[in-house]
Amino acid sequence: MRSRCVGKPSRGRALVVASAFAWAVAVPAGAADPRPLGARSRDPAVRIESLFLRLSLFDQYGHGFQSKAGPPRGPGSQRMTVLQPMGMIGLRQRNPRWSHQVAFALDVISAASPDGLDAVSSASRQNEAGEIDATTTYDADDRGQWSLRYGVHFEEPWRSFFVGLGFSRGFFEDNTTVSLATAYVFDWFDYIHPLGWSPKGQEHRITLSDNVSVVQVLSPTTLLTGSYGVTFQQGTLSTTWNSVYIEDAPKRTCADDNSQKPAYDCPNREPERLPRTRLRHAVALQLAQHIPRTRSTLKLGYRFYDDTFDLRAHTPSVMLYQWFGRRFYLRALYRYHWQRGVSFYTTATRTTIPDDMPLTADSDLAPFSAHQGGLKAVLYITPPGSVRGAQYLDAGYSRYQRSNDLHIDVFGIGYGREF
């Protein structure tokens, strides 16, 4: 299946955006800093503005027909735990127009079957992944804010590089803020066949994404956020070790019930096949209402998604915040997700199906609904608005439950500080 309305990104537009960014940042350093030169020179070259730390644990149970960690006919286990330490630091240069935000994340993943090789040897049932994501922002006052985003991601079979440009500007006394962003992501990874070998070497895919978002003040207590994103992808979009059971395959070497030790040389599964291109649209809205009398805040969200895989989704959500005193609040979350599933999802195939027909048994692309509910507590060590800067600790738990046999318990603790 090919996407119907895919076009190459405009090189001219990219040049215009790049030129405008270069022009904006070419303003002489300190040109708009009103302080005397002596006062400025005593400032450190770079100071820390904010610091965030977080540790999350994802504990997942379930089964999917793409997984080989089970009987050949499936479904296989999707048991997985992910321990995820993360950090983010905000920096501001002596020229206060320039700021930087650097985030890093490390994932320590223990999974039933992270890839085909692992399923044979179990040598890498614990994998690590790392990511650095930086954004440099230049504030041109009434001309808006320009940002450059860049980063890398490393994982055992997969590497990724991304870069993007953004522009944000306020209108009507900053009652309306409009943001535009464009990003380019290049992924390259080892092609790993479901039988555990690598017949093709390196594969790659590119992603181009354009987003526009608007934040609108509707009243002294009401805020509306809306966004639209369009994303085009091209290349190997499949997870190469995901496989589909072949119903009419010869069974001479295949056991039907071999629990966690299936016969990996069994020729009764073949790799999933996804189209080489995908065009994706996502629209999101969020309405936030603060209720001063009860010191509560209600956030209502909705997201609509559609793509050329014939996948369509609706995701409403609600969050309720309640302050208790000046230093403590609770947040309750409920999120519902429904997706139609891709048109080529199946739990099994046959040898008569043509090789060029898309095919997947990936439970993430299947039709399903998901509920998520959770609670988070936030305790401020120094309250918001304090001259020393806010400082808080938080702890939360949520449960993500899917209708097609998968659930995840999510635990998280965090620390944040503004300097």
Place this chain on the structure above:
Amino acid sequence: MTWAARCGLGALALLSVACVVVPQNRREYLADPTMQVQDDPLEARSNRKLYTSREGAAGGDARPAGGGCGCSN
């Protein structure tokens, strides 16, 4: 009426409300931490990780693709 027409009418209704400009000195409630678009930037990243790796319809926000569902980004 199609869903697109309904969305358009809804957007027009909201924009008509948005014509009122709220001055800076009346926005103290909007500065409340609970009114921020994102509560905590790292929590947002963590949630995004959960959704992009478990929902084929998640993403589209130009982050690295990730494994798990072929849906990438």
